[in-house]
Amino acid sequence: MIPLSNLAVLEFQGHDARQFLQNQLSADIDAIAVGQSGFACCCNPAGRVLALLLILPLDDSVLAVLAADLAEDTRSWLNRFILRSDVRIIARNDLFVATGGAADIKRAAVGPVEPLEGLPYALLDEPFPEIETEADAAAAWKAEELGRGVCWLDSASAGQFLPQMLGFEAIGALNFRKGCFPGQEVIARTRYLGKLKRRPMLLQVEAGEPLPVMQKVTLETDQDSVSGVVVDEARGASGRCLMLVVRSPAAVKAEALLVEDQRFEVL
Numbered sequence: 202m203i204p205l206s207n208l209a210v211l212e213f214q215g216h217d218a219r220q221f222l223q224n225q226l227s228a229d230i231d232a233i234a235v236g237q238s239g240f241a242c243c244c245n246p247a248g249r250v251l252a253l254l255l256i257l258p259l260d261d262s263v264l265a266v267l268a269a270d271l272a273e274d275t276r277s278w279l280n281r282f283i284l285r286s287d288v289r290i291i292a293r294n295d296l297f298v299a300t301g302g303a304a305d306i307k308r309a310a311v312g313p314v315e316p317l318e319g320l321p322y323a324l325l326d327e328p329f330p331e332i333e334t335e336a337d338a339a340a341a342w343k344a345e346e347l348g349r350g351v352c353w354l355d356s357a358s359a360g361q362f363l364p365q366m367l368g369f370e371a372i373g374a375l376n377f378r379k380g381c382f383p384g385q386e387v388i389a390r391t392r393y394l395g396k397l398k399r400r401p402m403l404l405q406v407e408a409g410e411p412l413p414v415m416q417k418v419t420l421e422t423d424q425d426s427v428s429g430v431v432v433d434e435a436r437g438a439s440g441r442c443l444m445l446v447v448r449s450p451a452a453v454k455a456e457a458l459l460v461e462d463q464r465f466e467v468l
Contacts, residue, residue, distance in 0.1 A: 202301040203342050207353065209269040210296040210324060211276055214262045215287040222263060225279060226254065227364060227388070229379040233258055238314035238322070240351070240374035242364050243275055248387030249360045250367060251278060253353055253374065255316055257324075264311060266298055266322065268353040297325045300342055317349050317372060343435035344442040347403060352433050352444050357414040363388055366446050367432070368401035402429065402445045405468040406458050411436070412443070419459040420447060427453055440468050 213222060223230040228241035235258045243252045252275045255266040267275060276290050283290075296310065300322055312323035346352070350372045364375045365388070377389060391397050402420075412418075416431040429447035436442075443458070458465040 202299050203338055205298040205300060205322070205342075207269055208266050208298040209272040210293040210298065211265045211267065211272060212262050212291045212293045213265065214289045214291060217286040217288050218263050219258065221279075221283065221286050221288045222256070222265075223379070225282060225382060226256075227369075227375045227382055227385070228256070228373060229376040230256060230258075230263075231379075235260055236314075238312075238316045240316055240369070240372050242369055242374050243279065244364070244382070244384035244388070245360060246383050246387075248363050248384035248391070250354065250362055250364055250369070251275060251359050253351070253369065255322060257311060257314060259311070264293070264296075264324070266324075268355055270356050271354065271359055274356075274359070295326060297328060299323050299325055317351070320345065320349055320351070340436050343433075347433060347435055347442050347444045350401075352401075354432070355414055358432050361415070362399070362432075362446055363391060363397070365391060365397050366399045366401065399429075399446050399448050400452070401432075402447045402453075402455070404443045404445060404455055404458060405440055406443060406465040407440050407468060408436070409441070409463065409465055412460060416460065418445065420445075420453070420455040421457040421459065422453040422455050424453060427455075 226241040233239045238257045242250045252271045257264040309323035310326035313321040412431045420427045429445045433444040
């Protein structure tokens with residue numbers, strides 16, 4: 202079992218909880234049945250992603266998994282829009298997020314669920330047992346998340362990117378047919394007018410010192426140099442898996458990553 206202590210849980214209670222989330226988030230929440238799960242974005246009016254949420258509907262409420270350091274800001278942001286709706290947003294500090302095989306998560310209070318095939322999450326209703334998770338296992342899981350397009354963001358990257366810049370449409374976190382939500386007009390205009398100038402890029406590079414989120418980088422490509430920023434990274438035994446947002450109108454093939462006076466070969 203791998204504890205995912207970087208993630209936290211919010212619960213949306215009340216008669217209007219599902220409709221509230223349908224109106225506020227970028228995915229079609231109505232299409233996620235009890236026992237299923239799916240990703241969604243909480244965006245600001247400028248269309249920038251404030252948080253990525255994993256939605257898990259229950260019979261009488263909805264749970265949302267998100268980055269732990271964004272949980273309180275997200276709760277406060279969404280609380281502003283409740284108005285007269287019958288909705289309460291509760292920080293579920295008694296639930297703990299984990300991953301692992303089916304045999305490892307027998308104690309799960311919720312799940313395991315797979316928003317993407319082969320990417321299981323589960324919620325435990327008691328603290329993690331006193332186990333030592335190998336750092337390699339945690340890093341491998343994070344690399345798997347990034348490789349599948351799941352990037353949880355943090356306080357530095359929140360509010361910086363449109364969902365398309367992070368590739369969130371590919372993981373089902375963005376639905377253009379569901380109706381209005383905050384930022385929808387900007388997001389839709391970018392799609393239909395073809396004005397997306399920044400796009401996600403996943404790179405495997407040689408080992409080195411950790412790069413801070415929002416670190417500016419330059420890529421040497423098969424065509425020209427391309428600028429970008431680091432959104433997240435996972436470290437492994439042979440190198441690093443980097444999630445970047447690069448300034449390029451089309452996909453490019455990177456040959457090396459330049460960070461100030463350092464040069465890292467792409468593996």
